[in-house]
Each structure stands twice: as C-alpha cells, then as structure tokens.
Amino acid sequence: MDERRLESVCRECGKPLSFHAGETAPARCPDCFDGFLRLRDADFLSSYAELGVASRRIIAETSLRALVMESPPHRKVLAMHIMEQYVQAASDLVGLYHALQGRLHTPVMRAFLDFQLDRTSALAFFHEIRETPGPELLDRLLIPQQAHLARSLPSLSKRDVKDLDRAIHQMLIDLRKTVDMGETAALALAQMAGERRTGAALTNQSAWLDITGLRADQVAAIALDERRRTVSVTAISVDEKRLQTVVGAIDAMTRAAQNMIYAVLSVYQEEARSKALNTPSRARRRP
Numbered sequence: 468m469d470e471r472r473l474e475s476v477c478r479e480c481g482k483p484l485s486f487h488a489g490e491t492a493p494a495r496c497p498d499c500f501d502g503f504l505r506l507r508d509a510d511f512l513s514s515y516a517e518l519g520v521a522s523r524r525i526i527a528e529t530s531l532r533a534l535v536m537e538s539p540p541h542r543k544v545l546a547m548h549i550m551e552q553y554v555q556a557a558s559d560l561v562g563l564y565h566a567l568q569g570r571l572h573t574p575v576m577r578a579f580l581d582f583q584l585d586r587t588s589a590l591a592f593f594h595e596i597r598e599t600p601g602p603e604l605l606d607r608l609l610i611p612q613q614a615h616l617a618r619s620l621p622s623l624s625k626r627d628v629k630d631l632d633r634a635i636h637q638m639l640i641d642l643r644k645t646v647d648m649g650e651t652a653a654l655a656l657a658q659m660a661g662e663r664r665t666g667a668a669l670t671n672q673s674a675w676l677d678i679t680g681l682r683a684d685q686v687a688a689i690a691l692d693e694r695r696r697t698v699s700v701t702a703i704s705v706d707e708k709r710l711q712t713v714v715g716a717i718d719a720m721t722r723a724a725q726n727m728i729y730a731v732l733s734v735y736q737e738e739a740r741s742k743a744l745n746t747p748s749r750a751r752r753r754p
C-alpha cells in the first residue's frame with residue numbers, strides 16, 4: 468500500500484484536506500459537505516415525494532395484477548417480490564421518519580440515504596408508532612400541531628392550512644395502519660431486512676432444512692443467521708387476499724411518507740419566507 472499523504476483543498480471554503488495516495492481527492496471538507504446537503508434537503512424531499520416514494524407501490528401493484536394470471540411457481544416468485552417491496556417501503560418510511568426527526572442535527576439526505584433497516588430499528592419503529600399519541604409524534608417530527616397550523620405557519624392561506632391539516636390527519640391514520648399489520652408483519656420485516664439475496668434464496672419447501680415443511684400456498688426466503696448458526700426461513704402466503712393486505716400496507720406507507728414530506732416542506736417554506744422577510748428589514752435597521 469502506498470502510504471503517502473496528498474493534499475487538496477475544499478472547493479467551498481478552501482480549507483486544506485489531506486488524503487492517501489491512491490484515493491480520490493475529497494471535493495469538500497466534512498462541514499461544507501453537510502452544508503451542501505442541507506441546502507438541498509428541501510429539493511431532495513420534494514423530488515423524492517414526486518417519484519421515488521411511489522416506486523415500491525407501483526411495483527407491488529403491478530406484481531399483484533400479474534400474479535392473478537400466473538402459474539403457481541410464478542405466483543410464488545411474484546408473491547415474494549411483493550413482500551420485498553413491503554420491506555423496502557417500510558425501510559424507506561422508517562428511514563424517512565428518522566431522518567426528519569433528526570433533521571436539526573443531520574442533513575436529511577445523509578440520514579435517509581445512509582439508513583439501513585435492521586431488526587432493532589424495525590421493531591423500535593413499530594413500537595414507537597403504536598405507543599406514541601399523535602400530537603407527540605408531530606412534536607418528534609417537528610411538525611406544528613394541527614390546532615396551531617395557522618399560527619405556526621402564518622404565510623399559509625386559509626385553504627393551504629386546511630389542506631395541510633387534512634394531510635397531517637391522513638398521515639397519522641396511515642402510520643397507525645402501517646403498524647396495525649401487527650407483530651407478525653413486524654417480525655417478518657425484521658427478519659427480511661438486510662437479507663439481500665431473497666430472489667436467489669426462494670424455496671418451495673423447507674423440510675430439507677430440518678424445519679417444518681411449507682404449506683402448498685406458501686413460499687419462503689431463506690437466509691443464514693450466523694449469530695445463531697441456523698438458517699432462518701421467512702414464509703409468505705401466496706393467497707391473493709393476504710397479498711392484497713400487504714399491498715394495502717405499502718399504499719398506506721407511501722401515503723404516510725408523502726404527507727410527512729408535504730408537512731415538513733410547508734415548515735421549510737415558512738422558514739424560508741420569514742427569513743426573506745426579516746433579512747432586508749434587519750439590514751435597513753443597521754446604521
């Protein structure tokens with residue numbers, strides 16, 4: 468390994484940066500990178516709300532429509548694919564929830580894109596949403612209380628306040644619906660989170676693993692559990708009604724994320740407006 472240290476400068480503040488020979492020169496110092504991300508958080512959220520957030524739902528709905536027409540083996544592949552969309556939609560929602568909660572400390576884009584759902588964070592999210600009253604959830608997300616929207620966001624028109632009120636109301640309903648899928652879904656979710664090879668590890672039977680066999684209407688994803696030194700099996704039913712519920716949960720999670728972003732963007736907008744209003748007057752007051 469070449470251990471030489473090389474020097475470059477931050478393209479924002481000009482601070483000298485050193486890096487190892489053979490590495491790519493960093494573009495910015497850590498502080499300027501955070502600032503760079505922060506400036507783009509609002510745009511990132513609105514572009515995510517426009518397209519990315521719905522991608523899991525679109526794929527799940529399309530798979531469910533296709534599943535109805537398919538032969539049994541193909542149905543199983545599509546059923547597992549729908550479950551993967553469920554895990555990913557949940558991972559996105561939990562990541563978004565954490566990123567928005569912590570946005571005063573960490574840029575949203577960083578927290579969201581770095582987020583990895585695991586067993587602990589999946590179960591903690593289910594528990595937190597189930598146990599926390601709506602107003603407190605809003606506090607944690609730094610979203611104004613529904614009763615104080617007009618006062619907290621004075622630049623909104625009456626109509627905008629009404630729309631936002633409705634969006635927050637729907638968001639709280641959808642968050643509850645998400646966790647109402649229950650403990651089983653949370654556990655399946657926790658188990659599947661981080662298992663990246665579900666496609667390759669699909670199985671029709673599990674008796675060969677010394678585990679009780681699957682029912683004919685079930686498919687399973689298998690993964691190594693190195694910690695317990697066993698093979699874990701997540702069984703999924705290919706029953707259409709059951710999958711319809713899963714797609715319904717993906718739909719609720721998608722809507723919850725969209726409305727959460729809508730509320731946070733309203734707060735950002737208000738902050739930007741009041742900054743714009745205050746800056747020139749303060750400048751004028753200065754001698």
Ligand SMILES: [Zn+2]
Pocket residue numbers: 477478479480481482495496497498499500
């Ligand atoms: Zn810098």
